[in-house]
Amino acid sequence: MSKKFKLQSSDSALLEKAIQVAKEFAQQHISEDIVGIVFLGAIVREYFDRSADIDIAIFKKQGTDISSPEKFCKIDDFEVQCWVADFESELNTEWDMSKRWTYSQGQIYFDPSGKVFQLLKDKTPLTSEERNWLMMSGITLSEWYINRLTWTWVERGNIISAHHMFDQGINYFLDMLFGLNYQLVADMKWRYFCAEKLERLPHNFRERIQDVMIVHSISVEELARRQKGFMEMWEEMKPIIEKEVKMTFDEMLQVV
Numbered sequence: 001m002s003k004k005f006k007l008q009s010s011d012s013a014l015l016e017k018a019i020q021v022a023k024e025f026a027q028q029h030i031s032e033d034i035v036g037i038v039f040l041g042a043i044v045r046e047y048f049d050r051s052a053d054i055d056i057a058i059f060k061k062q063g064t065d066i067s068s069p070e071k072f073c074k075i076d077d078f079e080v081q082c083w084v085a086d087f088e089s090e091l092n093t094e095w096d097m098s099k100r101w102t103y104s105q106g107q108i109y110f111d112p113s114g115k116v117f118q119l120l121k122d123k124t125p126l127t128s129e130e131r132n133w134l135m136m137s138g139i140t141l142s143e144w145y146i147n148r149l150t151w152t153w154v155e156r157g158n159i160i161s162a163h164h165m166f167d168q169g170i171n172y173f174l175d176m177l178f179g180l181n182y183q184l185v186a187d188m189k190w191r192y193f194c195a196e197k198l199e200r201l202p203h204n205f206r207e208r209i210q211d212v213m214i215v216h217s218i219s220v221e222e223l224a225r226r227q228k229g230f231m232e233m234w235e236e237m238k239p240i241i242e243k244e245v246k247m248t249f250d251e252m253l254q255v256v
Helices: 012-028 087-091 097-104 115-123 128-155 159-180 188-195 205-213 220-245 249-255
Strands: 034-040 054-060 072-075 078-086 107-110
Touching (some): 012 078, 034 115, 054 115, 087 115, 159 188, 159 205
Parallel strands (some): 054 078
Antiparallel strands (some): 034 054, 072 078
């Protein structure tokens, strides 16, 4: 999946200016106590609009007392978010999926010893075990939420909770699609946008998932309509996931 995000709101002139601001900001903070600096977010994904900000991560040597920049600051009308961390601490800290996804798209600006490059190389890849888990948990939990928990809440008399469970099932289905495509799961605010760009998807995915996501009314009838559309996609993906993980769906249920 390409790291370039094509958004209709992006302004190329704004992007160019934001990149320049980021470089000037980073340059000011380079010293012998800094292990590396990484650009993240919009300027790396090559888009910039009025809702975007400049994201920069600074890794410093452990125990050093640098003049840390403010986490949030304004420069030339751009909001700059800066994260400062001890490099040695990050080596021994487990990164969650969202952080790994963010840094997997990072662009190293300063890394004289190559330590940050190695850190990202070690931290960000999706392992085969994680990939299998995303596929197994995604295919089983999406079915459980959409076929079972939804109707549990119908029986309990709360149709809003039923539709909410349906939406959670969609999230698990997206997790499965990321795993199938050997991709880290995108941060929540980008999850659907990135899922739509994956190579291996149910046929006519965009049109079908849109129809499933639409809620015309908070009713049992609408829940059944959504369920029917979703399960058609789910049934299409089930044998593909079974082949990938070399387990039947029933065997996956025993594991998950």
